[in-house]
Amino acid sequence: MTLDRLKPGCRGRILSMTGDPSLVQRFYELGLMEGLDVEVVAVAPFGDPMQIRSGSLRLSLRKAEAAGIELSISV
């Protein structure tokens, strides 16, 4: 399941990150990596962008960017 499809409150573990090389590199620089747990905190009023949290990191990203992050969902 890709990150852009997740609803607020859902959690998952990052399996892979694909997309534009600069975008993926920015994810790494911010501390997102394969194996890390992320949680969707909120989605903005018009449906985009979304806010996620991983540890102490709070990020907001557009769904188009989140679509490259593949997760395995925790129950």
Add this chain to the structure above:
Amino acid sequence: MTVALVGNPNAGKTTLFNALSGLRQRVGNYPGVTVEIHKGIWRCANTEFHLIDLPGAYSMAARSPDEQVAVDLLLGNTAGEAAPDVIIAVVDASHLERHLYLVTQLFELGRPIIIALNMIDVAKQQDIHIDVDRLAQRLGVPVVSTQANKRLGIDALAKAVCGASRIPKPIEFPAPIEQETRALSEYLPKESSVLIRRLLFDIDGQNERQLVQKHGSSFSDRLRDARERLKDHGRLASALEARTRYSWIRQAIEPAVKHPPTPVPTATDRIDRVLTHKVWGTVVFIIIMALVFQSIFTAAIPLMNSIKAGQEWLTTIVRQHLEPGPLTSLLADGVIAGVGSVIVFLPQILILFGFLAILEDCGYMARAAVLMDKVMSKAGLSGRSFIPMLSSVACAVPGIMATRVIEHRRDRLTTILVAPLMSCSARLPVYTLLIAAFLTVGHPWWMPGLTLLAMYMIGFIVAPVVAWSLKRTLLRGPTPIFVMEMPHYQWPNWRSVILRMLDRAKAFLVRAGTVILASMIIVWALLYFPATDENGVSYELQISQMQANDSAQHEIDALNGAWRRQSVLGRVGRWIEPAVEPLGWDWKIGMAALASFPAREVFVGVMGQIYNLGQKEADELTEPLGQAFQSARWNDATDGRPVFTVPVALSLMVFFALCCQCVSTLAVIRRETGSWGWPVFTFVYMTALAYFGALLVYQIGSRMI
């Protein structure tokens, strides 16, 4: 000694810079970049350090010229500037691991580094405990604990910087990377090995673009092959960099940092639950925006009135004590009016930037940008463009200056270019005059309000359309990355806020002020000369004689009118009459429209003079001018067709809605974009839009009504 401040955005780097240098700062000039690099002097215990505040960055991977300038400065590649002697790496103690990522990259620069461990108080609140000495020992770099907003730790920092000599040891990378770096370095011996190593990691970066341009396709082939070889299970080398750095960081800091077993819920999380809530978040946002907007409109007005009053007082004094003549008029109507028209913007600029600084500092800006992102992206922009556009509805000058907050160059430029379309308050006197004269009597009660709304809406609709077109044509490019970190909420640092306000005000006064003053003087000259009538007698002399003789005011005003009508501007107005006739205008309207190119509000005043109502303020003129308009006839023939009809009034209003008649705006565009080309472009495209808009409205309107 030169000291560079480096660190992630939101690490408190600029707060530290302000705490160290205070007012002793200025902006450095670097060609080809729009990002501002602040330099300052830090005096501490008999030593003077030259500080340079580099833009916040997550890593040395530069993707644009703006990001590259920081890397070049650190490497000493910038012309005329040596590499810094010492680097202070500012790090947020509550995000230690992530902030150290950049720091490990800095290790490779071969310069002494001091880590300023900032925001220790925030870390304590989250139950994170750091043993500073152990950390320093594990990292191999001195670490000084600081709280920039309370100015704690500054002395210890100074001591550490003075005694800085140890060059940290770079992290070791897996052998394949070292091999490829060596091979490429041998191929390009003149380039720094730091940059070569980064090339392997940073795909499509600014660095790569520059080097490929310099060394051609054989180099880019080598680079591509090297990156292929480094792919690890299909993952890019940047993944390898991340894993290598983070695992080193983790094992290094583990004995020195104690985390709570489960993360402590922070105040930021609690506040965010409201502020990013679909409903409540939007409500709070609207309230805050309304507050900002309303303050610019209203709180600024008393201050602006005082400035205008002061200007009038000064003008009266000048006229009282000096003989009438060109020099006096230049001083009174040119210089004082010009300087006044610059200073009158200061209240709005100070208020807007005060608010922006507070919102940015406390962390709310990032959330506001997220809220508006979807709406703005329909026009090809991003959430950060919202506040500049909103401010432009009051006045484009501070609005355009506020586009600083937009990181992405093309987005910032697009926002700057459409901001003048957002109906500004200077257009109001024109709307009020024309609506009062032509759309009130004999029209339904809702006509005035509707017309006013329509005029505003024209701007609100055309602006996004133009923005969208620009992003598709001139300013086309790959979609920038919008991933944004949400900072902690914190109390704004008042020192920083005030410094920022003063900095913006100074920037405006110095750069924009001179252009505005110059153009006001030019308009003054165009309306003043020729100053003598057919008999060679000075108009001004005649007017002052008539005033001394207590002549009837309307006779004085008639002479004044005759004078202005035969001035250079009047003659040009008559000359362009054929061009404005399709818009339904006569030469008098054309002349006043021309005169108002430097500043819209001039329109009403100049019209007043042309129609023999003397030199008065706009609000005094509305009624008499409205009446004068109703009896105005083409070519002054008393039985000719009326000049002012509803379609003419509408076409005039539409022209004002779409035209950039504000040299202050153009001056600010020039300052913010660093080139003359963009203000010229703005002027041309908006004048064209205005002309055709007015043409359309008049031609269609006069056939319908």
